[in-house]
Amino acid sequence: MSTAETPTPSWYDVLDVEGSASDEQIRAAWRSGIADLDPSDRRFRLLNQAAEVLLDPRRRADHDAILAEQERDDLAPTAAPVTAPTDTPAETAGETTGEATGEATGEATDESKAAGQSRRTAPAPAIASASTAEAKQGRGAGLPVVPAWAVMVVAFLLVLSLVPAGFVLWHGDPEASAQPALAAAERAVGPVTSYDYRHLDEDAAAAHTYMTSSFAKKYDQLFAVIEENAPDTKTVVGPVEVVDSGIVRTGDDRVDVLLFINRSRTNKQVTTPDVYKDQVTLRMVRQDGEWLVDDLTTSPAS
Amino acid sequence: MRVNPLFRWILLGVLLMLLVASVVVTTAAVASRTSTPGTSSWTRFTSALTGSDPEQSERDEVRDIGSQFMLRMLSYGPSMLDSSGQMPEYRKRVTDIITSKFEVSFNDTVGVAEQLVAQSGQSRSAEVYSTGVSAMDSDSATVLVAGTFTDSYPDPSAASSSKKSGGASASPSASASASPSASPSASPTTDPSASSDDGRVQTAPVQFRVSVSVVLVDGEWKVDDYAPVTSGTDDSTVPLTPGDGSTSGSGSGGSAGSQGGTS
Numbered sequence: 293m294s295t296a297e298t299p300t301p302s303w304y305d306v307l308d309v310e311g312s313a314s315d316e317q318i319r320a321a322w323r324s325g326i327a328d329l330d331p332s333d334r335r336f337r338l339l340n341q342a343a344e345v346l347l348d349p350r351r352r353a354d355h356d357a358i359l360a361e362q363e364r365d366d367l368a369p370t371a372a373p374v375t376a377p378t379d380t381p382a383e384t385a386g387e388t389t390g391e392a393t394g395e396a397t398g399e400a401t402d403e404s405k406a407a408g409q410s411r412r413t414a415p416a417p418a419i420a421s422a423s424t425a426e427a428k429q430g431r432g433a434g435l436p437v438v439p440a441w442a443v444m445v446v447a448f449l450l451v452l453s454l455v456p457a458g459f460v461l462w463h464g465d466p467e468a469s470a471q472p473a474l475a476a477a478e479r480a481v482g483p484v485t486s487y488d489y490r491h492l493d494e495d496a497a498a499a500h501t502y503m504t505s506s507f508a509k510k511y512d513q514l515f516a517v518i519e520e521n522a523p524d525t526k527t528v529v530g531p532v533e534v535v536d537s538g539i540v541r542t543g544d545d546r547v548d549v550l551l552f553i554n555r556s557r558t559n560k561q562v563t564t565p566d567v568y569k570d571q572v573t574l575r576m577v578r579q580d581g582e583w584l585v586d587d588l589t590t591s592p593a594s
Numbered sequence: 595m596r597v598n599p600l601f602r603w604i605l606l607g608v609l610l611m612l613l614v615a616s617v618v619v620t621t622a623a624v625a626s627r628t629s630t631p632g633t634s635s636w637t638r639f640t641s642a643l644t645g646s647d648p649e650q651s652e653r654d655e656v657r658d659i660g661s662q663f664m665l666r667m668l669s670y671g672p673s674m675l676d677s678s679g680q681m682p683e684y685r686k687r688v689t690d691i692i693t694s695k696f697e698v699s700f701n702d703t704v705g706v707a708e709q710l711v712a713q714s715g716q717s718r719s720a721e722v723y724s725t726g727v728s729a730m731d732s733d734s735a736t737v738l739v740a741g742t743f744t745d746s747y748p749d750p751s752a753a754s755s756s757k758k759s760g761g762a763s764a765s766p767s768a769s770a771s772a773s774p775s776a777s778p779s780a781s782p783t784t785d786p787s788a789s790s791d792d793g794r795v796q797t798a799p800v801q802f803r804v805s806v807s808v809v810l811v812d813g814e815w816k817v818d819d820y821a822p823v824t825s826g827t828d829d830s831t832v833p834l835t836p837g838d839g840s841t842s843g844s845g846s847g848g849s850a851g852s853q854g855g856t857s
Binding site: 435436437438440442443446447449450453454456457460461465467468533535536537538539540541542548549550552554569571573589591 | 602605609610619620626627647653724729736737740803805825
C-alpha cells in the first residue's frame with residue numbers, strides 16, 4: 293500500500309496527544325511512551341523524534357502548517373498527496389509505529405481514534421522531518437507548469453531586444469552636442485580673438501581657459517608676435533560681437549562652429565574704433581565634460 | 595528531474611520584466627535622440643541603430659546649396675552675353691537652384707548685371723570660405739555663407755592703346771557708380787598689383803557674409819531668399835545683388851577678414 297493512497301500520521305499521533313497539547317503533556321506522553329522501551333528500540337527513537345519536534349516551537353509550527361496543508365489536500369480531490377521522500381524510513385517508521393501504537397495506546401479520544409486509523413498504515417513521520425523540502429514542493433504543487441518552450445521563447449525575445457538596445461546606447465547621440473558646443477564657441481571666440489596691449493598676459497591667460505592644450509601651443513606662438521608689437525603700436529582688438537553663428541558639422545565629442553564676428557580695433561594711429569567683420573570657424577572638442585577650442589580657421593587672406 | 599512549477603513561474607516573470615525593461619530603454623533612447631523636427635520614428639530608430647546622423651546629411655546638403663547659390667550668383671562675365679545683351683547661361687545656373695517665388699525678384703535685378711557686363715565688360719568671380727547652418731527643420735533652413743568676390747574690368751591702358759575697344763573701356767570707378775544700387779562707401783578699389791596679363795584689371799577681393807534661406811520643394815532644397823548678415827550697429831544695409839559692389843565691408847581691414855590676434 294503506497295503512502296500516497298493513505299492518510300499520514302503526525303507526531304501528535306505518535307505520542308498520542310492532541311494537537312493543542314501543552315509542552316508538559318507532550319513530555320508526559322513521551323516519558324510514558326519510552327518507559328518500557330529499550331534505547332536501541334526503533335520505537336524509542338521514533339518517540340524521541342516526535343518529542344524533539346513538538347517541544348521545539350519553530351519545528352512544531354512547521355509541522356502544524358504541513359498538517360493543515362495535508363488537510364486541504366485531502367479536501368481538494370485534485371491535490372497530490374504528500375508522500376514520504378523514501379520508502380525505507382517510512383516502512384521502518386511504519387513497523388515501529390504499528391508496534392508502538394499497539395502498546396502505547398491507552399484510553400483513546402475521538403481525535404486519537406480518527407488518527408489511529410492512519411497508525412495502522414505506513415506512517416510518514418519522515419515527512420515531518422523533511423518538512424522544509426516537502427513544504428516547498430507543496431507550495432508549488434497547485435500551480436500549472438509553464439511549458440519550457442514558453443520560457444525559451446521569452447528568453448530568445450529578451451536576447452533579441454538586447455541587441456538593438458546595446459547598439460542604440462553605444463552609438464549615442466551626436467546631435468545632442470550641437471547646441472552646447474555652439475554656446476561654448478560663442479563664449480570662447482571673444483577671449484580667443486581679442487587682446488589689449490595694456491594687459492597682454494592676463495588676456496592670454498583668459499584665452500587659455502577656453503582652449504585645449506594643443507591649441508594653446510599654436511595660440512602662444514601667434515601671441516608671441518602680438519606681445520612683441522602691440523605695446524609699441526598700442527593696439528587694442530575688441531570688444532568682439534558675435535553677429536551670427538551656425539553649425540558646420542557634428543561628431544562624437546567634436547563640433548565645428550561658424551561664427552560671424554565684428555571686432556573693433558584701435559591703435560596709436562587709429563583712435564576711432566575700426567570694425568572688422570570676420571568669419572571664424574572654431575573646432576570645439578569635449579574634454580572632461582567641457583567644450584574647448586581645438587582649432588581656429590578664418591579667411592585665407594589673413 | 596522534477597519540475598518545480600514555482601521556479602518556472604519566477605524565471606518567466608524575471609525574463610518578461612527584463613524584456614519589458616529592454617524595450618522601454620531602447621524606446622526612451624530613440625525618442626530622446628536629438629533630431630530635426632518632423633523626422634519619422636523609423637528614421638530615428640534606424641539612425642540610432644546604425645550610428646548614422648541624418649541631420650548632418652541634411653546639414654551638408656543645405657550648406658552645399660547655400661554655397662552653390664553664392665558662387666553662381668557672383669560668377670558671370672562678358673563671355674556669357676548673347677546677342678541680345680542677356681546672359682542666359684547665368685540666368686539658368688541661378689534659377690535652377692532658386693524657388694519660383696525668388697525667381698521673380700531675381701529676374702527684376704539680373705538686368706542690372708547684364709547691362710553692367712555689356713557696357714563695362716565687368717567680370718565677377720567668387721570664392722566661398724565657409725558655411726554653417728544656423729537653423730534647420732524638416733522643410734526649411736538658414737545657411738550662413740562667408741566668402742569674397744572679385745571683379746575685373748578691361749585694362750583701360752590696354753584699351754586706350756588699342757583702337758579696337760569693344761566699348762568695354764569704362765573705368766572701374768565709373769562702372770561702380772553706374773550701378774543703380776551701388777553704395778559709394780564700398781565701391782571696389784583697383785588693385786595695382788592685379789595682373790593685367792589678360793588685359794584686365796582686378797579689384798581687391800570684397801568680403802561678403804550672407805544668410806541664405808532655403809526651403810524643401812518636391813524633395814529638393816532650393817534658395818528662397820538671401821540677405822547680408824549685419825549687427826544692429828552696421829551702417830551697410832544694401833543687399834547684395836548682381837552687379838552691386840557694396841557688401842558688408844568697412845575700413846581697410848574689412849576685406850578678406852583677419853585672423854585672431856594679428857591685424
